[in-house]
Amino acid sequence: MTGLPTLFFLFAFAYVAGSVNFSILAFRLTGREDPRGHGSGNPGATNVYRQAGIGWAVAVLLSDMGRAVAVALVANTLLPFWQVPWVGLGLILGNRFTCFHGFKGGKGVANYLGFTWWPSLPAGR
Structure with a gap:
């Protein structure tokens, strides 16, 4: 499976993966209030x-960085290098505009760091 269908599938997969907000899940599992209701929002x-x-x-x-590294590994395995950044965009858009929490998510910093960290390792050697 290569080409545009793979890119579109991985973009959608990355968007859904990015939409899972670990801070909201952690707060719900521990009985705390929504983290968006306090502090910086x-x-x-x-x-x-x-x-x-x-x-x-x-x-x-x-958790956020690990998810991003996993998505980067899949994208780097299945796509040509020039299509991989589009999957990263899907991941960050999913984190910023999460479909599971009213399209109000985080800033995407940890996802960006995780997604760019893995491919940059070989460049540093």
Whole structure:
């Protein structure tokens, strides 16, 4: 499976994957209020740190980055290098405008870092 159908599928997959907000999930699982209701109103790791402490912030940051690395690995495996950034765009758009939380998501920083970290490793050697 190559070409545009693969790109469109992976873009949609990345959007849905990016739409899963780990800070909101973590707060719901622990019985806390929505992180968007306090602090900066952003459901990212920094706001989680302000509300729940360093442990939860690190967990959210690593979850977001880990998801982005996984999406980058899949994209780098199945697509030519020039199509991979489009999948990253889908991931970040999913995080910014999440379909699961009223199209109000995070800033996409951890997703950007995770998505660009993996492909940059070979360049540094």
